[in-house]
Structure formats: C-alpha cells, structure tokens
Amino acid sequence: MQLAFHQVDAFSERPFSGNPAMVYRLDTWLNDELMQQIAAEHNLAETAFVVREAEGWRIRWFTPATEVPLCGHATLASAYVLFEVFHEPAERLDFISQSGPLSVTREDGRLWLDFPAIEAREVQDHQQVARALGVQPVEVLGSNELLVVLESEQAVIDCQPDMAALAKLPWLGAIVTARGAQHDFVSRYFAPAIGINEDPVTGSTHCLLIPYWAQRLDKTRLTAFQRSARGGELFCRLEGSRVKIGGHATLVASGTLMLD
Structure with missing residues (x-):
C-alpha cells in the first residue's frame, strides 16, 4: 500500500517558519495503531488524517506519542491541502472532529479556522x-x-x-x-x-x-x-461562543509513504 502525504507550514507565508504539519487525505480509515506509527515516523508535532464521510470531512490528529482532541495548525494545513492540492471548489470546508464541528473558510487571502471558545x-x-x-x-x-x-x-x-x-x-x-x-x-x-x-x-x-x-x-x-x-x-x-483564527499556509513537501 502506498499513501500520498503533504507537508505544510501553517501560519506562515514562507517555508521553514510557522508550524509544520503532515496531511494524509485517505479514501478509508486506517487502523489507529498504524496512524499512530505513521505520526511517530514523521515525528512532527501533528500528523492529520482526513476522510470524506456522508456528513463532511472527518479529521483526526496525532502527535508522535498520542491522538489529541483538537489541533488548529494541522486543521489549517489540511484545509490548505484540500483547497490547493485537491482543488476543493467550495470557499468553506466543514470538519467533524472529537471536539465537535469545525470549519475553515477562505477569506481575504487567508484561511480562517472556526473553533469553540474555551473559558479558563x-x-x-x-x-x-x-x-x-x-x-x-x-x-x-x-x-x-x-x-x-x-x-x-x-x-x-x-x-x-x-x-x-x-x-x-x-x-x-x-x-x-x-x-x-x-x-x-x-x-x-x-x-x-x-x-x-x-x-x-x-x-x-x-x-x-x-x-x-x-x-x-x-x-x-x-x-x-x-x-x-x-x-x-x-x-x-x-x-x-466561537473564535476565528486566521493565517497563511505554505506547501513545502509532497511524497509517498511505502507500506508494502
């Protein structure tokens, strides 16, 4: 099995700044252990996996050590890949996540995350x-x-x-x-x-x-x-009760993961 990946520097207009995230657009879900192994192999702060389901794009995020319930920069990176690599035509992408519904819109040359506000x-x-x-x-x-x-x-x-x-x-x-x-x-x-x-x-x-x-x-x-x-x-x-978080993103690498 071969899987395409794309590395994006989120919250940056240039390579080698901002926060790098790895993005996999999958046709079907891999098992949890394999996704965790892939995230550990890339060894970035986050590796995101997205699959289109009936309700929208489901997104999951893994650090090298564990799955996390919410990640902003890897969501921004995933939206950038769907918009720019896979040419999603909409101006808004809706994601389903452990933390509830999330969205990313293109506006004024930036990508904007729509996340829940959290009171500390x-x-x-x-x-x-x-x-x-x-x-x-x-x-x-x-x-x-x-x-x-x-x-x-x-x-x-x-x-x-x-x-x-x-x-x-x-x-x-x-x-x-x-x-x-x-x-x-x-x-x-x-x-x-x-x-x-x-x-x-x-x-x-x-x-x-x-x-x-x-x-x-x-x-x-x-x-x-x-x-x-x-x-x-x-x-x-x-x-x-929502926060909007805007930023830029830059594609820095694309490749193929060999699992055969």
Whole structure:
C-alpha cells in the first residue's frame, strides 16, 4: 500500500517558519495503531488524517506519542491541502472532529479556522506551576490546558520550563502569554506530556487565549504572535461562543509513504 502525504507550514507565508504539519487525505480509515506509527515516523508535532464521510470531512490528529482532541495548525494545513492540492471548489470546508464541528473558510487571502471558545478558570496553586515553568506568574488559569500570564513579552521569550516537572502536571500542556510589543498578545506553548516539548505555532491554544485577551483588552479583533524559534502570526476574532483564527499556509513537501 502506498499513501500520498503533504507537508505544510501553517501560519506562515514562507517555508521553514510557522508550524509544520503532515496531511494524509485517505479514501478509508486506517487502523489507529498504524496512524499512530505513521505520526511517530514523521515525528512532527501533528500528523492529520482526513476522510470524506456522508456528513463532511472527518479529521483526526496525532502527535508522535498520542491522538489529541483538537489541533488548529494541522486543521489549517489540511484545509490548505484540500483547497490547493485537491482543488476543493467550495470557499468553506466543514470538519467533524472529537471536539465537535469545525470549519475553515477562505477569506481575504487567508484561511480562517472556526473553533469553540474555551473559558479558563483560576487555578489556586501557583507554586507548583511556577516551579515547573521557572517563572513567577501574574495569573494562572486552567481548562484542559494551563494558561499562565506573565509580566512581559520578554518574560515569555525567556521562559525555560523544566519539561519533566511540567509533564507531571494534570494538564495537556502549558501556555505562557503576555501583552505584545507589536501584537496584542504573544504566547508560547509547552506540552511534554503529549510528546511536544514546544509547539512552534498552536491554533488550538488560541481558543483560550482569544477570549482571555478580548476581555482584558476590551476588543474582539486581535493580532497575536507565537514566540517560538520558528514563530508565527495569527489573526484573531472573538464571535460569541466561537473564535476565528486566521493565517497563511505554505506547501513545502509532497511524497509517498511505502507500506508494502
């Protein structure tokens, strides 16, 4: 069996920046073990698999270590592949996922994710979080992820977590964030518990970041930058119980996986 794959740098207009994702458009589903093996072989933060079903495109995401319930950059990458490689004619693609219905639209030269807004609640025990991240937080919130607010953009850049300690905390990962100098806010994302020490650009974390900063800054349209080594710019809108996350994508490689 041979399977075509496409590697896309999401949230970037040029190669070798943003967040790389591998995309497989399948005719039928592979078994879970094989999809996990394929994701481990590529060893990118996410490998996405999409299959057209009666209700729409079903999408699943795998890190090198596990399947995850939501991934923004690999959804953006999957939509880019369906639009640009497979020439889907619609301006909107609807996806079915573990996290419910998602969509991606083409608008003003960008791709826009439509994801659920997630409200984070205050976390009382700051000390364990502070020790794992090696910083003194201004505010600590949590949902399925930690949302840790720092005093400045420079504090976000300088953050050097203890990955072993961070992996033991009862959250998928930790977002550190602060007001930005050239953007409304900046962030970084660490998730060693699911096999990603640092993710270059993370769409799904903005489900928490956008509602938080929209309230703090009293605005519903924001710009964001993920301050990883590769970096990536995100355009953000809060629309009721949904967030819209806009960005660019670049195809960097296509090939064939040989399973025979």
